[in-house]
Amino acid sequence: MSNPRGKLARLGSRAVPRHTWKAEIEWYKQxxxxxxxxxxxxxxxxxxxxxxxxxxxxxxxxxxxxxxxxxxxxxxxxxxxxxxxxxxxxxxxxxxxxxxxxxxxxxxxxxxxxxxxxxxxxxxxxxxxxxxxxxxxxxxxxxxxxxxxxxxxxxxxxxxxxxxxxxxxxxxxxxxxxxxxxxxxxxxxxxxxxxxxxxxxxxxxxxxxxxxxxxxxxxxxxxxxxxxxxxxxxxxxxxxxxxxxxxxxxxxxxxxxxxxxxxxxxxxxxxxxxxxxxxxxxxxxxxxxxxxxxxxxxFEIERARSNQLKGRTERQRDSHEDIQALSKLPQISWEDFRKRSDDANNLTCISGVIYDVADFMDDHPGGRDLIQQSLGKDATDLYHGSHLHSSHADDILKGLQVFILEDSGH
Incomplete structure (x- = not known):
């Protein structure tokens, strides 16, 4: 199972691609x-x-x-x-x-x-x-x-x-x-x-x-x-x-x-x-x-602005509080997650945390179709891979947490 703390650690870890003039000229030629x-x-x-x-x-x-x-x-x-x-x-x-x-x-x-x-x-x-x-x-x-x-x-x-x-x-x-x-x-x-x-x-x-x-x-x-x-x-x-x-x-x-x-x-x-x-x-x-x-x-606008103004110490404190909040979530197995998802078709998993996204699908900037691709699945790579989400997106996600996966993994 993915470590739930990974959700906090992986943000910002993706390297910014570097492009040299030689590579750019070759791009235009091709x-x-x-x-x-x-x-x-x-x-x-x-x-x-x-x-x-x-x-x-x-x-x-x-x-x-x-x-x-x-x-x-x-x-x-x-x-x-x-x-x-x-x-x-x-x-x-x-x-x-x-x-x-x-x-x-x-x-x-x-x-x-x-x-x-x-x-x-x-x-x-x-x-x-x-x-x-x-x-x-x-x-x-x-x-x-x-x-x-x-x-x-x-x-x-x-x-x-x-x-x-x-x-x-x-x-x-x-x-x-x-x-x-x-x-x-x-x-x-x-x-x-x-x-x-x-x-x-x-x-x-x-x-x-x-x-x-x-x-x-x-x-x-x-x-x-x-x-x-x-x-x-x-x-x-x-x-x-x-x-x-x-x-x-x-x-x-x-x-x-x-x-x-x-x-x-x-x-x-x-x-x-x-x-x-x-x-x-x-x-x-x-x-x-x-x-x-x-x-x-x-509220969401002000929260985004407030998060951007926070200093490093405050962000570290918030990360610690997030980890504590995750530890209080009820645990379910991977099999139970899949069964619940099949029944309701509204759950997704990111870094070991289960989210109920039913009320958010129509508001997602990437479109409803993108979230539907993640239902009943481990969407960790989808969330952290192609697009570096903002702290505001993370805050929205926190409000959708419902379960955490058992340590037995999947």
Missing amino acids: NFHGFLHISLLGPIIVIFLTAPYVIARQNTIIMAITWGIIGGFSITIGYHRLWAHRSFSACLGIRIALAVVGAAQNQWPILWWVKHHRAHHKYTDTDQDPYNATRGLLFSHIGWLLGLNENSWGPVDVSDLKKDPVVVWQARLYWPIVITVGILLPGAIAHYGWGDWKGGILYAGLARIIITQHITFLINSVAHAPWAGTQPYSASTTARNIPLLAILTLGEANHNFHHVFPADYRNGVNWNEPDFSRWIIWLWGRLGWANDLNIASP
């Missing part, structure tokens, strides 16, 4: 992705070559900025909070609008975007994280796309998206939407509005797409950089809160909060954690266009 190079770098070259001959008119620039902000919200609210994390639900009209405007930002279909983002949360800062921040700023910002290798991503469940007709429809018509809504529509508006179709296509189309892309990419790179921001909720990942970047990214750079509470429709709750996307979702909720707005309890 995984060079020509289409993504053209898609990401080609428009920059076009703008550089043609901008000197196309005057940037005031109306066109205002439209580009406005269209860029609307497009940014389609990513933060739609791609990210609605589809990637299911932090709220929305009516059909809102979902279609978010899917169309989101596609016009050329950040690829919802299904693909969510796949890499869920892998990022499930395998943060490991080699199975698509934009692993431990590989440096270049890789986490854009290198993971220029040297794309989807086989290196950790597996995730996206079956819920494959059942969403809006997601399926958007994937099928993705490129026609990018061209018509993302590039031609701004050109048409500028042409019929003030006779500037070239500027509309160049600045409100191509340039706006590039800028929106890289603002989103800043969340993957700068919001995980060791020299940036703060970690008020957890230091178990590289994610950080950066208020100024949060303004630019419409709330997304309150990233330390988000990694601890990914299912919360808000990315921050304090005045110094600005989140414009949150208030739009809240307004839609008041209007009846969005519902099931998921929030973390104030």
Whole structure:
């Protein structure tokens, strides 16, 4: 049987992977992705070559900025909070609008975007994280796309998206939407509005797409950089809160909060954690266009913040108290655990401790499917292996303890 004390000892034991420049160059050589190079770098070259001959008119620039902000919200609210994390639900009209405007930002279909983002949360800062921040700023910002290798991503469940007709429809018509809504529509508006179709296509189309892309990419790179921001909720990942970047990214750079509470429709709750996307979702909720707005309890938020503020001595004392609490749990055999699990289908074992996860399955950031894989099994490797859980996650787990395995083992 696993030692229950192992739950406390193993946290933080996993080594951070190291990547040399030689290894990175070899990675890009082996995984060079020509289409993504053209898609990401080609428009920059076009703008550089043609901008000197196309005057940037005031109306066109205002439209580009406005269209860029609307497009940014389609990513933060739609791609990210609605589809990637299911932090709220929305009516059909809102979902279609978010899917169309989101596609016009050329950040690829919802299904693909969510796949890499869920892998990022499930395998943060490991080699199975698509934009692993431990590989440096270049890789986490854009290198993971220029040297794309989807086989290196950790597996995730996206079956819920494959059942969403809006997601399926958007994937099928993705490129026609990018061209018509993302590039031609701004050109048409500028042409019929003030006779500037070239500027509309160049600045409100191509340039706006590039800028929106890289603002989103800043969340993957700068919001995980060791020299940036703060970690008020957890230091178990590289994610950080950066208020100024949060303004630019419409709330997304309150990233330390988000990694601890990914299912919360808000990315921050304090005045110094600005989140414009949150208030739009809240307004839609008041209007009846969005519902099931998921929030973390104030108690859990404060507990995460408190744990992060604790000193080393306090954490050691808590570890001792945890071990004492484990010793007071009723003991059961492995056979009894399996029988109880078969009867109720709600128990899992981690490091010799049995947890009742019935009420937590729908709230788990990795999805209900991930927990279901562990029911009736020893999930020690699953919990401690691919993702280094935060102290907040450990606190939640403590509240689910019901038994401890007998020393006879299994």
